[in-house]
Amino acid sequence: MLAEKYPDEIKKILAKYPPERKQSAVMSLLHLAQLEKGFVDRHAMQEIAGICGITETDVAEIIGFYTLYHDKPEGKLRLQVCTDIACALRGADEFLEQLCERLGIRPGETTPDGLVTVEAVMCLAACNKAPVFQVQGPDGISYHENMTVDKAVEFIETARKGVK
Amino acid sequence: MAHLLLRHRDIPDIGKIDIYRKNGGFEALKKAVTQMKPQDVIEAVKASGLRGRGGAGFPTGVKWGFVPNTIWPHYVVANADESEPGTFKDREIMESNPFQFLEGVAIAAYAVGANTAYIYLRGEFWSVAASLDEKIADMEQAGFLGERLFGTDYSLRIYTHLGAGAYICGEETALLESIEGKRGQPRIRPPFPAVYGLYGKPTVVNNVETLTNVPLIIVNGADWYKSLGTADSAGVKIFSLSGHVNKPGNYELPFGTTYRELIYTYGGGVTDGRKVKAILSAGASSAVIVADDKALDTPMDYASVRTLGADLGSASVIVINDSVRMDWVINKTIHFFKHESCGKCTPCRDGTYWMLHLIERIERGEDVEANTKLLHTVAKQMQNKCLCPLGEFSTMAVTTAIERFPADFKASAEGGKHG
Amino acid sequence: MAKMVSLTIDGRSVSVPEGTLIVNAAKQIGIDIPVFCYHPKMEPVGMCRQCLVEVGRPAIDRATGQPVIEDGRPKIQFGAKLETACTVPVSEGMVVLSQSEKSRAAQKEILEFLLTSHPLDCPVCDKGGECPLQNLTIAYGPSESRFLYDEKHHAEKHVPLGDKIWLDRERCIQCGRCIRFQEQVAGEPVLAFYQRGRNTDIITRSDPPFDSIFSGNTTDICPVGALTTADFRFGARPWEMKAAASICPLCPVGCNITFNTRREAKSGGKVVIKRAMPRQNEQVNEIWMCDRGRFNWHFVENENRLAKPMVRKDGKPVEVSWKVAIEEAGNQVKGNQVVVLASGRLSNEDLFNLKQFADGVGGEALLYDSLPGGELTTHFGLVAGSNLGDLGAGSAILVAAADLYHFAPIWHLRVKQATERGGNLIIVNPEATRLDKYAKTLVHCQKGEAAKKVEEVGAAVKDAENLIVFFGNDGSPELAEACANLVKSRAGKVNNGLVGVWPRANDQGAWELGFKPAGDLAKALKGKTVYVAGCDPAGDDPQLAEALKSARSVIVQDILLTETAQLANVVLPAQAFTERDGSYTSGERRVQRFYPAVPAFGESKADYAITAFIAAELGLEVEGRSALLVMDMIAASVPAFAGISYGKLAEVTEQWPIIGRSDLYYGGTSYQNSQGLGVHLSGLKKA
Numbered sequence A: 001m002l003a004e005k006y007p008d009e010i011k012k013i014l015a016k017y018p019p020e021r022k023q024s025a026v027m028s029l030l031h032l033a034q035l036e037k038g039f040v041d042r043h044a045m046q047e048i049a050g051i052c053g054i055t056e057t058d059v060a061e062i063i064g065f066y067t068l069y070h071d072k073p074e075g076k077l078r079l080q081v082c083t084d085i086a087c088a089l090r091g092a093d094e095f096l097e098q099l100c101e102r103l104g105i106r107p108g109e110t111t112p113d114g115l116v117t118v119e120a121v122m123c124l125a126a127c128n129k130a131p132v133f134q135v136q137g138p139d140g141i142s143y144h145e146n147m148t149v150d151k152a153v154e155f156i157e158t159a160r161k162g163v164k
Numbered sequence B: 001m002a003h004l005l006l007r008h009r010d011i012p013d014i015g016k017i018d019i020y021r022k023n024g025g026f027e028a029l030k031k032a033v034t035q036m037k038p039q040d041v042i043e044a045v046k047a048s049g050l051r052g053r054g055g056a057g058f059p060t061g062v063k064w065g066f067v068p069n070t071i072w073p074h075y076v077v078a079n080a081d082e083s084e085p086g087t088f089k090d091r092e093i094m095e096s097n098p099f100q101f102l103e104g105v106a107i108a109a110y111a112v113g114a115n116t117a118y119i120y121l122r123g124e125f126w127s128v129a130a131s132l133d134e135k136i137a138d139m140e141q142a143g144f145l146g147e148r149l150f151g152t153d154y155s156l157r158i159y160t161h162l163g164a165g166a167y168i169c170g171e172e173t174a175l176l177e178s179i180e181g182k183r184g185q186p187r188i189r190p191p192f193p194a195v196y197g198l199y200g201k202p203t204v205v206n207n208v209e210t211l212t213n214v215p216l217i218i219v220n221g222a223d224w225y226k227s228l229g230t231a232d233s234a235g236v237k238i239f240s241l242s243g244h245v246n247k248p249g250n251y252e253l254p255f256g257t258t259y260r261e262l263i264y265t266y267g268g269g270v271t272d273g274r275k276v277k278a279i280l281s282a283g284a285s286s287a288v289i290v291a292d293d294k295a296l297d298t299p300m301d302y303a304s305v306r307t308l309g310a311d312l313g314s315a316s317v318i319v320i321n322d323s324v325r326m327d328w329v330i331n332k333t334i335h336f337f338k339h340e341s342c343g344k345c346t347p348c349r350d351g352t353y354w355m356l357h358l359i360e361r362i363e364r365g366e367d368v369e370a371n372t373k374l375l376h377t378v379a380k381q382m383q384n385k386c387l388c389p390l391g392e393f394s395t396m397a398v399t400t401a402i403e404r405f406p407a408d409f410k411a412s413a414e415g416g417k418h419g
Numbered sequence C: 001m002a003k004m005v006s007l008t009i010d011g012r013s014v015s016v017p018e019g020t021l022i023v024n025a026a027k028q029i030g031i032d033i034p035v036f037c038y039h040p041k042m043e044p045v046g047m048c049r050q051c052l053v054e055v056g057r058p059a060i061d062r063a064t065g066q067p068v069i070e071d072g073r074p075k076i077q078f079g080a081k082l083e084t085a086c087t088v089p090v091s092e093g094m095v096v097l098s099q100s101e102k103s104r105a106a107q108k109e110i111l112e113f114l115l116t117s118h119p120l121d122c123p124v125c126d127k128g129g130e131c132p133l134q135n136l137t138i139a140y141g142p143s144e145s146r147f148l149y150d151e152k153h154h155a156e157k158h159v160p161l162g163d164k165i166w167l168d169r170e171r172c173i174q175c176g177r178c179i180r181f182q183e184q185v186a187g188e189p190v191l192a193f194y195q196r197g198r199n200t201d202i203i204t205r206s207d208p209p210f211d212s213i214f215s216g217n218t219t220d221i222c223p224v225g226a227l228t229t230a231d232f233r234f235g236a237r238p239w240e241m242k243a244a245a246s247i248c249p250l251c252p253v254g255c256n257i258t259f260n261t262r263r264e265a266k267s268g269g270k271v272v273i274k275r276a277m278p279r280q281n282e283q284v285n286e287i288w289m290c291d292r293g294r295f296n297w298h299f300v301e302n303e304n305r306l307a308k309p310m311v312r313k314d315g316k317p318v319e320v321s322w323k324v325a326i327e328e329a330g331n332q333v334k335g336n337q338v339v340v341l342a343s344g345r346l347s348n349e350d351l352f353n354l355k356q357f358a359d360g361v362g363g364e365a366l367l368y369d370s371l372p373g374g375e376l377t378t379h380f381g382l383v384a385g386s387n388l389g390d391l392g393a394g395s396a397i398l399v400a401a402a403d404l405y406h407f408a409p410i411w412h413l414r415v416k417q418a419t420e421r422g423g424n425l426i427i428v429n430p431e432a433t434r435l436d437k438y439a440k441t442l443v444h445c446q447k448g449e450a451a452k453k454v455e456e457v458g459a460a461v462k463d464a465e466n467l468i469v470f471f472g473n474d475g476s477p478e479l480a481e482a483c484a485n486l487v488k489s490r491a492g493k494v495n496n497g498l499v500g501v502w503p504r505a506n507d508q509g510a511w512e513l514g515f516k517p518a519g520d521l522a523k524a525l526k527g528k529t530v531y532v533a534g535c536d537p538a539g540d541d542p543q544l545a546e547a548l549k550s551a552r553s554v555i556v557q558d559i560l561l562t563e564t565a566q567l568a569n570v571v572l573p574a575q576a577f578t579e580r581d582g583s584y585t586s587g588e589r590r591v592q593r594f595y596p597a598v599p600a601f602g603e604s605k606a607d608y609a610i611t612a613f614i615a616a617e618l619g620l621e622v623e624g625r626s627a628l629l630v631m632d633m634i635a636a637s638v639p640a641f642a643g644i645s646y647g648k649l650a651e652v653t654e655q656w657p658i659i660g661r662s663d664l665y666y667g668g669t670s671y672q673n674s675q676g677l678g679v680h681l682s683g684l685k686k687a
């Protein structure tokens, strides 16, 4: 239950919007819900619908539209490499390919231990610091810029130790 | 010249509230709220010639003037969605010079009589939002936000709102839908947000960089601001330089700086000592400019860039050197727009999908000539029919790349970016 | 009156109220601008872009603010972009070119975009033949697609959205009509778009899925074959079917409907009903109907249908000829005390004849009904000119102890709409209903307390310009009276009055024709010859079954072999409403005709005719030759029906929005009404 785990956060989120506009809180609440498991499950959707005074269908459509929300479990961390035009001009495609090779997976797949899912994403507004990836995980989203494959692997190794 | 927007480059800790205050911070807000009528603030911004930095270049003061005083409440929304490929300036401002931006938001809110302002950040800017929340708290504590500012009747709250991965939410009406907790799909315009905006109320939407200029104008005056830049493009601009340059990054320069200066003087020249072949002047939404001498010597301002058959837009300059073929470039941009099309209107939803298939055929070397021709037709066919500019944007690079770099589409294409 | 605006569309001048959208202005002069996402009953969204047209406006001289004159005429300036006719309101002097080369090209190009992802499985698609996409493609579209067939977007083809509606994701063109219908019209936002761009799909996450009694309407307005009903899908091709006008018999709203029928081998070469569709009546059901009406007409083809008359011999029912059965019925009646027990399932004509019969034999005419109050609705009900669609600001609606959503769904819809136009809704109810969220005042009460609560809220509606009170049953005997008290002073005033939320379609008609429920029905039956028509007391209530056993004898006239029929001495097979003509009086006191759709089952006869036969056997004169003639008798002898005739009932006037078969894409597949809008009962009984 989100309400039990994050009472203060929920209060703060709702305070941002006019009281009759609770639907506005749906996006922030989804971000909150997703911290738990990396995706939004049915229970969370129902709870959020209740808080916002909308239907579960309304919540589902938000999850479906925005790419940062997920309704299925994947790796604990989602490592998302920008391969958009500006980064690609600076070798992002090759970076993604090599990183995946090192991890023994293909883009879009998850490492066998369930730790990281590696995906290509659109521009992250860090084009001057390519290669760059963001990591979606239990602590929210962080940026990792001016990356090399070694540095990326090192990051994953550190995370792996943290998890164990 | 000292930086006006990227001031953290000159004053390292300007992201701390006391350092910002020591350097003249919040003087503009105080002046506006205590000494100026809202209408005066609008007039000053009008007179400064400030134009929106979000892409369309609409005169900011004029936009503020559209807000009717018959419908209340009013809202101000800062557009920090920053998702155009090649654009990364707003993030630097918000991370490193946040108070100048927030001060700009506050002045804009005062000018249009809004007591609530939202900052809409793309969801990826999770940590930027967190740090802005702290800065907002700092301002509240210091009395620059909250109830009865400077002892007047004016009150203001600023809140951040995180998106969740959708380029279309940079389009202002989609952005408003998103704040309302809906799918970020653009609304039919008119009515424009200034009349029918957030929650159906009059709303001013401005880009982060636009708002960051505002305190400068209030403190130094419209004339001073107008004296910077060129006749149709007043002030300074942050150029996000990326792609094949040795020193990519944000460069704050007066309007009228040439592409050559940006790329060679500031950007350290083209990578691998190669020749610059093409320029995307406004990110992936841009027409492609043939980087000949004439283009390189064109001053970067709204009017001049137009003479190159392109737009200044958000001034996200992506440099492409001669190692790359343009079919590869538009493969990338089409992928982007196909991925980001919101799906609301037919030509964009189905047109981007169709274009993607065609460029993939071209990349596989299948019937290149016929497919190139059809691709051009499809792109043209989308133009002027879409509900919002995204669909139109998606065609810009496509049609111009095919028209301006025909040779790249003749080469027996076998994929990859290099010809 | 709204200000009028003059403009020219394709060279023709038209004057329309300010604010009218171009597409509707064009429609009014018979110009069909193609649309997909636009629907005249919903807010425009301008998303499909099919309706792009060239729009010019008079050029204004900046200096003088006056129109620029060129060659003696105002100069018209055309924008660089085409505009969506569905979102742009008309303006003075506007010039619209919907057929210009530029407009035609754009319309064709948008169609080509739509077709890139469309499966083009028209030969196997339910919508084929009545498909806006198909029609428009033929009218406006490209002759061949330049899109590569094997690169079409693929998606799931058979997705049940719920029990009643199936979705073919591949055929969907993302016009959003279904979603907007659920949100704006039905007020049940249980459909939504999922994902985005080319991957956009329709989903529902309600529990149960697609939880709405109005869901079937989405299949009418879906401009392609993406949404189909479980009941009809793969049932028949639209062009094979005939249409017969009818009235839904399932509740007192009286939705105008059309039955589609065809002769088919599967049914042994018989003409059968394939589906029920709404038929436009803007004053009753607009272009909608509820799922109950749409799917629950199958009882007419129930396997227990009675084909032949039967008479009980040696304790067992035996099939006999009509002649024998009628003689036997006559014998049972002759010289005995008779009770006629009939229900509002029967038509006005049937009930009138039964009443004539009862009067003729000196018997009683009892209404089989659990809801009292008809003596009040005949005095204080609605009168001609009343239309729920006219109620808005200044009007009040009180709903007392009734669940409109479940028992009169289209009234739920129309009351909801009245609140959206500013009408004040007050609900007094022991139970929660889906209408509650639209009420300004919501009074929950204990069962049996509703009457008292209605008195309490009376003051709040006293000053409303219009007041309509719907009442149901919470067990308190005084409820109808308490409701009537609120409208008594308004008797005879248009858009004011009392409406019973009756359990059956024609209960109001039964009351108007002189039927009344018995105080104690079981007692009333004892020792009598009971002539039961259109109801099954024995099946409904064991006590009544006992009572019927203690009757002298029982004559049953019904379409099914009911439990009551099983214990009858004489059983007379009646025709279903789909097999004959007749009329019902709706709860709003509107008399509406239904027409035969399929041939009669077996040897069955229309109820009014059966009654006339028995009457004749007894030497009584009751009209039985045709429903039309019975209606003439009614009109001549029942004051409320004065002036009503089958001719009058069949009259139509033009309705807005204009819908019809020629341009399904505008309003959907709801049928045009050319068989009659019905007529309000003229007067009220004097108090």
Ligand SMILES: Cc1cc2nc3c(=O)[nH]c(=O)nc-3n(C[C@H](O)[C@H](O)[C@H](O)COP(=O)(O)O)c2cc1C
Pocket (backbone or CB within 6 Å): B051, B052, B053, B054, B055, B056, B057, B058, B060, B079, B080, B081, B082, B083, B084, B167, B168, B169, B170, B171, B172, B173, B205, B206, B207, B208, B210, B211, B388, B389, B390
């Ligand atoms: C598809 C699309 C994406 C956009 N993205 C952004 C964006 O990320 N940031 C932004 O400031 N403006 C963006 N805009 C422009 C906004 O719609 C709007 O014009 C701008 O926020 C107005 O602010 P300004 O007048 O200060 O430029 C975008 C427009 C479109 C059509």
Ligand code: SF4
Pocket (backbone or CB within 6 Å): B168, B185, B186, B340, B341, B342, B343, B344, B345, B346, B348, B349, B386, B387, B388, B389, B390, B391, B392
């Ligand atoms: S142009 Fe694209 S992004 Fe804009 S409304 Fe149409 S589908 Fe959506």
Ligand code: FES
Pocket (backbone or CB within 6 Å): C034, C035, C036, C037, C038, C045, C046, C047, C048, C049, C050, C051, C052, C084, C085, C086, C087
């Ligand atoms: S855009 Fe006008 S009908 Fe769809």
